[in-house]
Amino acid sequence: MFETAYRKTFTAIHFSLSSVVAVSVALSLCTPGRGQSTSSPHLVQTNLYRTEGLAELPEAPAPQGELAIGSSSSFGEGEAESAGAPARTPRFAPKPLAPLYDKYIEPSQRAQPLTGLTRKLLFGADQIISPYFFVAVVGSASYEQAANGSPNYGTNGGAYGQRLGAAAIRDASQSIFTDGLMPAVFHQDPRYYVRGKSHNAFFRGTYAVSRVFITRTDGGANAPNYSLFAGHAATAILQNAYYPDVNHGAEETAKGFAGSFAGAALSNTVREFFPDLLHLVHLE
Incomplete structure (x- = not known):
């Protein structure tokens, strides 16, 4: 009985948090002038330091401030750890800098x-x-x-x-x-x-x-x-x-x-x- 109550409680909490996140995302998208910015810690913004003119070039180096998508998440960490799931890894890592005077x-x-x-x-x-x-x-x-x-x-x-x-x-x-x-x-x-x-x-x-x-x-x-x-x-x-x-x-x-x-x-x-x-x- 205790296990059944625990599962129901956990399911309710999970559903409530999911609803809050979904509503927050929807409101942020509908707010004029804010684009994709949000106060939620679960959305990672990329290209923080976008350099104008570099993105469209095939040889342009990746901006140094670019963050890996999916590299961290506070939501569901406890569930992943309890289930023994492996930690998430970044989709990409920043490239090393070439020596300044290399041609x-x-x-x-x-x-x-x-x-x-x-x-x-x-x-x-x-x-x-x-x-x-x-x-x-x-x-x-x-x-x-x-x-x-x-x-x-x-x-x-x-x-x-x-x-x-x-x-x-x-x-x-x-x-x-x-x-x-x-x-x-x-x-x-x-x-x-x-x-x-x-x-x-x-x-x-x-x-x-x-x-x-x-x-x-x-x-x-x-x-x-x-x-x-x-x-x-x-x-x-x-x-x-x-x-x-x-x-x-x-x-x-x-x-x-x-x-x-x-x-x-x-x-x-x-x-x-x-x-x-x-x-x-x-x-x-």
Whole structure:
């Protein structure tokens, strides 16, 4: 008899609480200007610190204040514990922050804000001391030496050393212009957001190439990549100061300008698929 009374009492309390919650929710939804806000502790509001312009972008990092839906609930906790039910787990967890001066942001990372002249100049300078910089310098100089292309120093050992020096100056000035100074002038984000294996290869390839022409602003919106255009133009003009005389002039400058875009597209594509290449050779 005591057990029957206990069950009836518990059922009545449960029904009363459910009714109160339902009525509170209905009233909050019907109140003008309040939207979904409520004083009930059982409704968790997400996107507390929504950053304007980031939500619509596929590469935008999740806002740091975003809460996991269903991560906690005060109603029914006693019932779950008494029944031995496992504790609820969040549907998602905040992604770790990427290092501030990393040029490539992985899908598992959130990007830190990169705004202001000082930060962007430091970002551009940091690219000069990265391993990617030295790989790019050696790679471009080796290709130019093998093809006997611009800059036309010749094909002997001394010419290769000259090409290494020219490639280092060219890539360093390009990093300062396209990753530092011009992004500060145009208020754009010079980083590349890797799409990763959750997308198919065609999408990833076209995305990598498109980032040469389209980039993000500091506010998170898509925009023409003015920083890259202006940075590559400045780099190509500056080449006339240290390239051989045969590589001076408008035509050679235009070739250098076009070649830098091809190099940027190739760099994005290699970085996009680099983890896949490591997996193929069983290094990841």
